[in-house]
Amino acid sequence: WRQVLARIEAAVAEGLDFKAQCAPRSVSFLVGLETTMNPLLKCETYRTLGLAALPLAERARRLADPDLRRTLLAEAREVRGGFFHLARGNMDKVFRLGSPADYEPAPEASLGTEARRRGIDPFELVYDALLERNGEELLYFPLANYAGGTMDAAREMLLHDRVVPGLSDGGAHVSFICDASFTTFLLTHWCRDRIRGEQLPLEFVVRRQTHDTARHIGWHDRGVLAPGYLADVNLIDFDNLSLPAPRMIYDLPAGGKRLMQKPTGYVATVKRGAVTFEHSEPTGALPGGLQRGGTPAPSN
Secondary structure, eight states: OHHHHHHHHHHHHTTOOOOEEEOSSOEEEEEOSSSTTOTTTTOHHHHHTTGGGSOHHHHHHHHTOHHHHHHHHHHHHHOSSHHHHHHTTOGGGOEEOTTTTOSSOOGGGSHHHHHHHHTSOHHHHHHHHHTHHHHTOOEEEEEESOGGGSSHHHHHHHHSTTEEEOOTTTTSSTTTOOOTTHHHHHHHIIIIIOOSSOOOOHHHHHHIIIIIHHHHTTBTTOSSOSTTSOOOEEEEOGGGOBOOOOEEEEEEGGGEEEEEOOOBOEEEEEETTEEEEETTEEOSOOOOOOOOSOBOOOOO
């Protein structure tokens, strides 16, 4: 990634307006009993018993049966594809997400490390972890942007003056990936809660997410609080801003599901001067509209 940034710097020196996007945390899979990365979905007994159709708490209770556990684990080890196949040999990169969600866990918190410490099969530990919190526990499987088990590289990228925070894959894979919370994570983790390395200044993160991003994509009528600009404002109780673990909701067409990560601490969201959300609940006001391309700079 340093080589990529060096190429961007060279392009900028030649007169090109070039920027990179950097995800502020790992791009990861979330594994759980309700996600499509459920390790048991391909097990014949799981399908035959119709376990996927049971309410989550009842499913977790049934899965705790020792005989059923033994049968499903034996089947899961033979399945081609799916999470167990993907994680084989990579259990040191699998963690409990917890709630509040921990996206920068230490290497010693991995299920692989825990399994070795306890002298048990890591797949058995995965099975048992999925039943925790009445079946609501999610396993965090970082795929990218977590080199060395820390976010130090992400911090270095985010500080670069030709980088904006974000990810161009928004809205995809919503039943086992939940990255829409990047913006809140930048405030909670990077500006307040990070303990495994240096944080980022609050003013810097706010500017990156507002002024800098708006300017880069050509929106010159927003991103700052000034006369002539749109009255787009978030009122945030920063001390109480929090990001719980995602939960599955079933509100897509035909009963489709998606992970929703609803934060607390947003007192109000204002769009064009109209309050659209109060305490993270929609007011029904819809003052926005479809935005195409850049906008002219406001006259002030």
